[in-house]
Amino acid sequence: MGGGFYSHHRCSSQTGTKEVLRLAPKESEKQKTVKSMPTLTKLYTMQEASQHNTKDDCWVVIDDKVYDVTSYLDEHPGGDDVVLVATGKDATDDFEDAGHSESAKELMQSFCIGELDTSSSPVSPELKISTNKETTGYSQKLMDLTKQYWTIPVAIVGISVVVGFLYMYKK
Numbered sequence: 001m002g003g004g005f006y007s008h009h010r011c012s013s014q015t016g017t018k019e020v021l022r023l024a025p026k027e028s029e030k031q032k033t034v035k036s037m038p039t040l041t042k043l044y045t046m047q048e049a050s051q052h053n054t055k056d057d058c059w060v061v062i063d064d065k066v067y068d069v070t071s072y073l074d075e076h077p078g079g080d081d082v083v084l085v086a087t088g089k090d091a092t093d094d095f096e097d098a099g100h101s102e103s104a105k106e107l108m109q110s111f112c113i114g115e116l117d118t119s120s121s122p123v124s125p126e127l128k129i130s131t132n133k134e135t136t137g138y139s140q141k142l143m144d145l146t147k148q149y150w151t152i153p154v155a156i157v158g159i160s161v162v163v164g165f166l167y168m169y170k171k
């Protein structure tokens with residue numbers, strides 16, 4: 001086997017934008033990728049995909065893949081308007097909620113032009129979650145505790161001072 005895994009994509013490749021070789025595919029993809037040859041996949045940012053939001057030029061992003069459905073809009077059984085409002089965002093939920101059939105999903109693959117470029121995001125989601133937990137969670141708790149119990153150390157110091165004075169006077 002040797003070397004890394006390359007992901008295989010059914011998307012057609014065109015010239016133009018960023019083309020990359022993807023290493024380390026998702027767990028679910030490994031099975032099929034072992035025997036396949038490396039292929040080039042174009043990456044598009046959401047910003048770029050969202051420019052294509054008209055009847056004459058319509059891209060949708062579903063499951064981190066980018067589909068140019070311009071030629072299919074007129075034939076789409078759900079109409080063109082639902083697809084148009086699904087542009088410029090992750091339309092995975094909209095697509096799933098419509099309850100598309102297996103054949104619809106197969107047909108969809110013929111419109112795939114590339115994948116979503118998620119690398120430009122400054123912090124990965126996992127990192128964001130753990131950062132939130134560590135800093136906001138703990139420091140917030142500490143702040144609350146400090147606010148709530150600041151009287152205890154102050155009282156201890158005060159009592160010690162009083163006891164100290166009394167002790168000195170008795171002498």
Ligand code: HEM
Pocket residue numbers: 060062067069072076077078079082083086091094095098099100101102103104105107108111
């Ligand atoms: C990306 C390519 C897409 C393809 C190839 C596609 C294909 C299809 C097909 C073949 C159907 C008929 C029912 C079925 O076989 O499941 C359908 C229905 C439908 N589609 Fe899509 N679709 C796409 C994207 C979308 C998107 C992005 C939306 C956004 C919400 C959407 C919304 C719907 C709705 C609401 C229906 C139901 C229509 C009805 O039952 O009257 N589709 N689509």
